[in-house]
Amino acid sequence: MPVSTDQSTRAHELAALLGAPGGTGPRYAALAARVQELLGTGALPVGTRLPAERELAEALGVSRVTVASAYRTLREEGYARTRHGSGTVTELPHGPGVEWPLPRDGDGVVNLAHAAPPASPHLLPAYTRALELLPGALGDSGYHPDGLPALRQAVADRFSARGLPTEPDQVVVTAGVMDAVGLITTALLSPGDRVLMEHPTYPGAVQLVTDLGAVPVPVPVDPADPDALVQAAHTAARQSAPRLAYLMPDHSNPSGATLSATGRRKLAATLWQQGTLTLVDEVTTGLHLDEDAAAPPPFAAGVPDAATVTVGGLSKSVWGGLRVGWLRTDAALAARLADTYGQRQLTVGVLDQLTATFLVADLDRVLADRRTELRAGHDVLTAALAELLPDWSPYPATGGLATWCRLPAGLSSAALTRAALVEGVRVAEGRAFGTGAAFDDHLRLPFTRPAAEVRAALAVLARVADRLAGRGGSAPVRAV
Template identity: 65%
Template sequence: MPPGIEQSTAAELAALVGPLDELPGPRYAGLARRVRELVALGRLPVGTRLPAERDLSAALAVSRVTVASAYRLLREEGHASTRHGAGTVVEAPSADPVWHAPTTDPAVLDLAHAAPEAAPQLLPAYEQALARMPAVLAGHGYAPSGLPELRAAVADRYTARGLPTDPEQVVVTAGTGDATALVVETLLQPGDRVLVEHPTYPGALGIVGAAGGRCVPVAVDAADPDAVVGAASIAVRQSSPRMAFLMPDFSNPSGARLSAAGRRRLAATLWQQGVLTVVDEVTAELWLDDDGPLPLYAAGLPDAATVTVGGLSKAVWGGLRIGWLRTDAALAASLGAALGRRQLSVGILDQLAAAVLVRDLDAVLAERRAMLRERREVLLAELAARLPHWTAPRPSGGLSAWCGLPPGPGSATLVAAAAPLGLVLAEGRAFGTGTAFDDHLRLPFTLPAGQLRSAVATLAAVDVALRTGPPARSPARPVTVV
């Protein structure tokens, strides 16, 4: 068997699949659907060799034709492939969705994007930045890895949070997504595997796919966040990913947050297996309940074991395109050089304003948390009153609720039906690989209270119409999910 390929025995897979008689439709279609679900949940890692047709048919007590037909369907859908010397191997179907920019139409209620309005500290920061501009206008205006004062401010904040950092370990980028893309595009080779939480941020899935990487999904659940540790350990052994993309704090969209012990175990596991972890911290300091800060994921690891990315889009404003990455100084220099080849510099005025904001970030975050707490309560109360048959777990931080939908119309249908009514949503499938999560909908609580009430009222009306009338035919409006 080729290196990196591990086999699921017929007995193991049969136990995971369960009785086929309980599944609707032809048995082969039910078996293929169960395999897809197991992959989506991370219980059957990408790269696993499926049992031989004869063995699985015996374990499931079905005909070999049933298993062969299921394997054929999986291959046609991109969920499996036949490899020389390895048989039928689980794959994640590649996807290259077309995203469009968020709407600026004031008549549209936008619940597709988890992006609040600007923090009040933004304009004063730009006023201070403008006052500083005369001092830099005599120069060429380029700062390939970032202005020294901004790199120092970011480094000092990491140090204050328990992760000693020098400015040379920081590279300034045009947002958190830009930092992630820089790492992936520079270090990933086509065909490399990347371990991702499932569900996860769609932008990360798109970045990996654009670089030719293959995502290895591992199930994450806000109700049991540390369960991802064991699942990731199995996935690493079976799939040998080169990289991992994680959001240890208030993962987007699930809201899951690893415990202090859980993040230590997961960090040690990935480091020992030689997996470089990209840690997205864009929502790490947006805790809304009493649990407060937890140790940084990268704390206690060699600096080169992780690349921590962050930025100001959620804490301050999405229009302030300032992000950064933090890693080993040598790797930071290499990534900074790659960024310099792609773009000579991030805007100097924006960096000067960001330096002011990072130094005052505790005050900014305190106000942002208070605002999000109020809006979270409004959203959850409206959902409980108008859509009580939905499941809306209470997130302890972050910017959105990951709602479970009851049997019936899925999120794609809801999105399509709501769009003509001026309500923009992001369907659950955007947050997963393949066709997972049509039974979920991410609802941000970033809009003002009145708009949240109107949005949920519209959503409730759409839900009633779909459950009592003919299916909606209006196509969903494609969106960029943030």
């Protein structure tokens, strides 16, 4: 929400955003709940200075006591703080979030909680070739804190081929993408730092940020208009002065939104001008569903190397069990992060790195085969949704590994998740991807599982949804 420097103007802007208080309870409680809702969705940025009580009361046509009581409620529940000379400023409570389930398999349930494809057919041949090279690597200590030179070169070459000139000394190898994200956030964030994050976004990243005592600043993502993120992020960055921004410009998880070439160029420049370092997560880059679609340039292209840290890896394109990832930034920051990483973890496994070197060098072919699998899976999921859950509203997926669905009015993803698990289907509730109570009316459905599993799981979800809606349904049948 753009905020004017004039207090009265700001009050009217906020009043328009709040709308008329609803409900039958006290007006102050409805007003506080509406502010919490806007903060939860990211429509009202964290760090916004709220108007003076008198000004907002006049703009809303309510008493000053109503606004003062609403502000007090927001402070008591952790959604605002008041400091002498600074007024009342919005924030998010630091309480525990929704549990994010571990990606376990083999416990007798159909697991749709995690968007994790099976191993690529390219994996075993790459390991075979790596084993042939392993004897030549056994003469040294086996410690490579910044990564094997050959793998760093392969990663740098791939960035360069995509239009982002890169040297090996700008690359650090890590044990997976989230290991890279953890390294960066641990090294660069301090308690109280603000981190701009897409909303919805990947729960694991939110957990890393909050565990460090940093504060997520949610910015709404509109799958129907991904480039709307540019203005929303600009406003949030200006108001909140975030230290870091965590973004997934390609097939954002879970929304599937992809920034255009123009959108990413504008947003990268905006964040750099605001003094915000952008952490770019490319774990799903290259996993577009339209084979004829032109790949947008890397987010980091067109801004100084020091403006971004780009992370990537092989968990989605190859296999989650191959824990090899990387980060790319300017050489000075890369060296600093490599030193930090070496103190925490002396090296990533050499055999895995040798294997990854072959896979990165052949990544275009690996990705093409993975896209073929994902297109087939997406078609199965789309058809099953239309047949079994026609009143659900999936957003169009341009790529990635999952579809983000809006649920019918009145259906809670939290209730649906609990009931489905009893019948043998594990899904991740929508609130896991947001802050506060946001997205309880959404559910993420991956299209990475076999067709029979997907159809059986959606049949269970349809039956459970009917039962929760009071429409009856047959007796529970455990999914297989």
